[in-house]
Amino acid sequence: MGKPLSVGIVGCGAISGHYLATLDRLSGVRLAAVADLDRSRAETVASSRPGVRVLAVSELVDDTDVEVVLNLTVPAAHAEVALKAIAAGKSVYGEKPLAATVADARKVLYEADAAGVRVGCAPDTVLGTGTQTARQAVDSGAIGVPVAATATMVTPGHERWHPNPDFYYLPGGGPLLDMGPYYLSALVTLLGPVVSVVGASSRPKSERVIGSGSRAGETIPVSTDTHVTGVLTHRSGALSTLLMSFDVAATRSSPIEVHGTEGSLVVPDPNTFDGDVLVREIGEPDWRRLEVSAGYRDAARGYGLAEMATETEPRASGRLAFHVLDIMESLLSSANSGRAVSVESTCQRPSPVPLTSIAE
Template sequence: MGEPVKDLRIGVIGAGAISGQYSRTLLRLAHLPVTAVADLNPDRARALAGQHPGARVDSLQRLLEADDVDLVLNLTIPAVHGEIALAATRAGKHVYGEKPLALTVEEGRAVITSAQDAGVLVGCAPDTVLGTGIQTARALLDAGRIGAPVAATAFMTTPGHERWHPDPEFLYRPGGGPLFDMGPYYLTSLVHLLGPVASVTGVSARPTSSRVIGSGPRAGTGFDVEVDTHVTGLLVHASGAVSTLMMSFDIWAAQLPRIEVYGSSGSLSVPDPNNFSGDVEIFTSESPEWQKVEPSAGYADGGRGIGIADLAQALASGGAQRVSGGLALHVLDVMETLLLAAQEGRTLPITTPAERPDPVSGIVSH
């Protein structure tokens, strides 16, 4: 990277499916060794620990108290993200977690306050925003290639994760739904591209009250839907740009862009923010046809967990994090307020401040 980094010993809490992606990334980062793993399922904990030389299986409490754990990687289910993050900060550990930061803004604020009191850092997914897809698009924006940003669209459409997920119920409970599950990828990207959000207006719907698991050993099992599964929002950024957001578990097929940004003299097509890479295309008034742009910024070999390297770099240099707990709290505020605005049928302000994070300059490899 050419910049100072901090060695951090990592204790992983939660060894479910997503942990495999983090594990592959951390195995490439020698300064971020995994020393301990805790999970309610001992077999899963042993399997993950076995991927990392010298790592052990711990109980939750032993991991939080361990002298050889500097940072807690919180990969638990969304319902306990805030609880585990708070326990980690109170134990004096840095923490990096899966999205969302917490279930509520109040809980998220408690995590950030606790971290500040303890003098530790909080980071939060998604770190896909650090990849070449979003960062190349941002570099084009910052260079004025499409003029002044005017508006953006962000669409995530699927008929629902129960078709392929063997245990999808948590996705249809508080902390789930399309907005809380997939919204952080799109909203975090929009903040990186256009800056923080000042106000939101929204509508939402729940077309069905139950769903059926479509794969795995429990295929055919029905379950209740406890959250709205189609959410549309109008976001006014502090910069004056306006974004239209649609997150849905109720759409079988669509021909919509993932993210597009519209400027005073052109447009940008931004790839899937759930991935680290993808094609960026630009259309300008000077060259009125879509043209593919080669990657020019971001982590070329990014994988889930690269945000921990960003946190370690911030610790070593004293600089700002790019996927910080503060940014995650702002995104959580946007999501919570958007649902409230939809319920009340009015425009509401976003009260959690944030700044547009620093860009990743140039192509970075580990």
């Protein structure tokens, strides 16, 4: 692999802890610098990591020792930070979504291509043994030709546990843009890109009550739809049914199921890296667990970034993230218009991950 990939983090909020834990144990990447609008948060990160410098955002993106900017800012700032890094000649790996809008995301990819730098984007959960073992089963023909899939994520709402949940209920938030990237990235990994969608959405509550923290009991307005459902037509011909909701108490549905002409798969939660994959072929009396057969062992957030040290194009790529964002915008457009919407973008189905360690 040569020398480790030198990384600078912009944004040292809660999600950064997950990435830092991964960076600390991978030899292929090296944390060089950190930046945050709240300098004290960056100083806390650097204080336990000798040699890591605390910089302003502008200083970090211009720093010659930083090869890749890890963009962990809030979604509204994703494009702005990415474009600054790209203008400075840096590759970028960001948290999901790639940008707040397809228009902003398109500019990020255009500028990266023009500058000759790479763009990667979460979620990289699809690189773990859960989704990858399921993908290997699909590719091997274990369930025949894929016909359909379901993806289900329901919760009564993040305000019940999050002390500052406002952004979940503003435009650009909601269950689809918050959690959809995990499920849609998995569906594209399993079944390939999407060519059209039909969507519907609703907003049963106009207000939410914060349930924890110093603001407990405070009422916040809801200005985005909080229940979204739709049907996706994949280029392969398979149909996926998606349900994303902040309005439902619970479900017994599997996070993802894939159904083929010869059998069905239960796929683990795409917000995690591992988990049991179950298969039931036609004529079998019950489900059986598949042995782990593909994916990065012991994967965690940051493995998509680590691939940028070894791969020309990371599997958790900007182009995959752009397609996923386009699917989500198209679903909301369809919900507003009441008509089917073509998804203009496409992407290559990411290559499979053999059963391995990132360090192997």
